[in-house]
Amino acid sequence: MAMALHPQVQAKAQAEIDKVVGNERLPRIEDRESLPHVLAVMKEMFRWQPSVRLRTRVRFPPALTSDADYGLVPHAASKDDEYQGYFIPAKTTLIANVWAIMHDESVYHDADKFIPERFSEEGAPDCLDYAFGFGRRGCPGVLVAQAHAFVSMATTLATFNITKARDARGKIIEVKAENTPGTVNAPAPFKVSLQPRSEAAVDLIHRSVEHSKTLSERLEVFSLDE
Numbered sequence: 765m766a767m768a769l770h771p772q773v774q775a776k777a778q779a780e781i782d783k784v785v786g787n788e789r790l791p792r793i794e795d796r797e798s799l800p801h802v803l804a805v806m807k808e809m810f811r812w813q814p815s816v817r818l819r820t821r822v823r824f825p826p827a828l829t830s831d832a833d834y835g836l837v838p839h840a841a842s843k844d845d846e847y848q849g850y851f852i853p854a855k856t857t858l859i860a861n862v863w864a865i866m867h868d869e870s871v872y873h874d875a876d877k878f879i880p881e882r883f884s885e886e887g888a889p890d891c892l893d894y895a896f897g898f899g900r901r902g903c904p905g906v907l908v909a910q911a912h913a914f915v916s917m918a919t920t921l922a923t924f925n926i927t928k929a930r931d932a933r934g935k936i937i938e939v940k941a942e943n944t945p946g947t948v949n950a951p952a953p954f955k956v957s958l959q960p961r962s963e964a965a966v967d968l969i970h971r972s973v974e975h976s977k978t979l980s981e982r983l984e985v986f987s988l989d990e
C-alpha cells in the first residue's frame with residue numbers, strides 16, 4: 765500500500781537496490797546495512813502503521829495507558845510502581861500505547877506522513893525499539909520477524925513495480941490507507957498492480973521459486989530421515 769501511495773519512495777529504494785545488489789541476485793539479509801534507504805522504508809512501515817492496535821493520542825501516563833479495556837497484549841504491574849511521577853498500584857493493567865509513541869509529533873515530525881528519510885538522514889529514534897514491545901515480555905520473534913520483513917520488502921522492491929491498479933475502463937483505483945478493526949493492525953483490503961521490473965527480474969523470480977522448491981525437497985528428505 766505504502767509503495768503505491770509513494771512512488772518516489774519506491775523509486776529511491778529500487779535505485780539503491782540496483783546500485784548495491786545489481787540484478788544478478790536477490791537482496792539478502794546481509795545487505796541490510798548497505799541498503800539504508802530500504803531499511804528506513806521498513807522502519808517507517810513499522811512506525812507509520814505499528815502492528816499493535818491501541819490507537820489513541822491520549823498519553824496518561826506518558827506512553828502508557830492504564831486500566832484500558834482494549835489494545836494488544838495487556839500486562840499487569842506485579843507490584844506497586846512509579847513511572848514519571850505516576851503511581852501505578854500492583855495488579856494495574858498496563859498497555860503500552862505504541863501508536864502514541866510512533867506518532868509523537870515532538871519526536872517524529874509530520875507523523876501521519878510516510879517519510880523514511882527521518883530514519884536514514886534525520887537521525888530519528890529507531891522505532892524498531894518499540895514496534896515489538898518492551899522488556900522481558902517483548903516479542904521473542906523480533907529478530908526473525910525483522911529479517912523476514914526486510915528480505916520480503918527488499919526482494920519485492922528489487923523485482924516488482926508496485927503501482928495503483930486500474931479498473932476495466934483504465935481508471936486508476938485510488939488506494940486508501942485504512943485499517944481493519946481488531947487486535948492486529950492490518951490494512952483494509954486494497955488493490956495495487958505488481959509488474960515485474962524487467963526480464964532480469966522475471967528470471968530472478970523464476971530462479972528463486974526453483975530454489976525454494978529445492979529447499980523444501982531437502983527439508984522433506986531431512987524429516988523423512990529422522
Ligand code: HEM
Nearest residue numbers: 815816837895896897898900901902903904905906908909
Ligand atoms: C512483524 C512481525 C511481528 C511483530 C510486529 C510482532 C510484535 C509483537 C508485539 C508488539 C508483542 C507484544 C510485546 C509486549 O507485550 O510487550 C509480541 C509478542 C509476542 N510475539 Fe511477536 N511480533 C512479530 C512476529 C513474531 C514472530 C515471527 C514470532 C515467533 C517466531 C513472535 C512471537 C511472539 C510471542 C511468543 C509473543 C508473546 C511474548 C510474551 O508474552 O512473553 N512474534 N509480538
